[in-house]
Structures are given as C-alpha cells and as structure tokens.
Amino acid sequence: MATLTVPPVLTSPADDAMQLYRAFKGLGCDTAAVINILAHRDATQRSLIQQEYQKIYSEDLLKRLISELTGKLETAVLLWMHDPAGRDAIVVRQAFTPSVNLQAATEVICSRTPTQIQVFKQHYYSRFGTHLEHDVESHTSGDHKKLLLAYVTMPRYEGMEVDRATVEMDAKALFKAGEKRLGTDEKTFIRIFSERSRAHMAAVSAAYYNMYGNSLKKAVKKETSGFFELGLLTIVRCAENPTKYFAKVLHKAMRGLGTDDTTLIRVIVTRTEIDMQYIKAEYLKKYRKTLNDAVHSETSGHYRAFLLALLGPNH
Structure with missing residues (x-):
C-alpha cells in the first residue's frame, strides 16, 4: 500500500503548473509551496504538470x-518527478556513473519483479541509448556480474504456485554447492537464484532450514562475499518479505553516525507509491520506533519536510 496522500479535490495540472511558477518567481523560491504540490501528486499527475508547465511557459519543469x-532536497524531488520505471532506470544509471554505487544498482535490480525489470530495461534503453546488460557488463565483475546479468535476462514465473519436489531438489543442490563442500560452487547459486520465482525461493529458504537446521541467508553469508553476497541476500529477502527487507535497508541508512542520504532518498522515493505503508509497519515492529520519527531525527529543513510528506501520517 502506498503512503502518498493526494487531496480529495484536486486542482488541475495547469493550475498546479501556475502555482509552481509563482513559487519560483521573485527573490528566492517558495520551497514549502513546491513541496506542498509535488509531494501530494501521483505519477500520472506529476507527468501532466510537467506537460502543462512546458506548454504554458515553454520551459522544462525539471530544469x-x-x-x-x-x-538533498533537489536530489529527492527530481527523482520523485519520474514514474517508477523511469526512476529505477535513473538510479541504476547513476549507480554506474563515475562514483560507482554498486549497492544501489544491486538493490534495485535484485529487489524488482521480472515485470518491473522488463519495463525499466525499456526505459533504460530509450533514455540512455544503451542496454542495461551492456552497463552491467562494463561496471561489474566476477560472480556479481554473472548474477546480475542472469537476473535481468531470465524470465521468471510471478505466481504463487510452487512445486515441492523442485523446492527440495534446489535446497539440496544449494547445500551441496555451499556448506557441504570445500569452497563454493557459485554457478549453482547463480542458476537457482536467478531462475526461480519469489514464491519458490521463499519455499527453498524454508526447506533449507528444515532440512539442515541452518538458514539459507546464513549459508549465503558464509559462502559468498561482497556485492555477490549482497545480490543473493537481496533476492532471498525480497522473496520472503520485501517490505521487511526495505525496512532493514532504511534502518541501516540511519544507523550510527551520519546518515546515508542516497539510500534514504532512493528507498523512500521509490517505495512511496508501492508498499511504503507496509514498510512503515515492519519498521515499527522491528525497531520499536516509527519510520517518520527516525527520518525526523536524521534530517532537517525542507528536505525533512519533503520526505515526511511522502511518508504520510506518523503511525
């Protein structure tokens, strides 16, 4: 469930465009007015506002x-202005630019459904003129590269049905490929993690625990490392419970000294219109603190106001 709150009676996109223009005019920008409009419009409405703004003022609203x-406010608002697939494409592309952020690229790719991946691959190509696979190939290496390439090219079943026999076979194969032997057979991990549906991977994780008394996640941590490990863990955690996974990512971004704003912005902006309500519930359950309170204490000013507007009421 989304946390985006849209007013019950909406002004027209043209009116929104005019109000934004007024907020930009004069000395300094009326940032509160900008946030008040943009943080309460869905993807379709934001797109229409951009079209109207261009039509009325012959100027690109994003520019x-x-x-x-x-x-940070600029980063968050600009990312918010795109639709989900466009955003994923931008986040991954930026993750591959000079200040390579392989964590962001791995998280976005490995936490998306096959349908989402297909759509964002199309956006990626039309926006940047290059195939996602090409950039993965150029910026990653080793088993991490093999996993991401397999994950973005393999069609996977998205339903809930699971074949028990295959589940047990996969659990055995992963045990044999990892904990049972010296060294790790990474090929088997890549094959199973990239070819199986989410429901199937969640069942494999449960079967692995029942059969060997150890969690599949622990086995992954023991047998792999670096971004390859991150990719595998993201796949299995999102198979089990994507909202719990994102609550954990957010908590980590705000833990300790300083805040990882890149991650904070990425997760809040990309999940607001999808499942942020559930992420907030998981956050509260796990960390005994509302996500709104955590964000409030880690951010300030208009940047804080924008993120809190996306998160909706504090509960």
Missing part, C-alpha cells in the same frame, strides 16, 4: 527545479 532547489 527549473534544478535551478531553484539545492542539495
């Missing part, structure tokens, strides 16, 4: 936002 906003 105007870049010149009016700064810092």
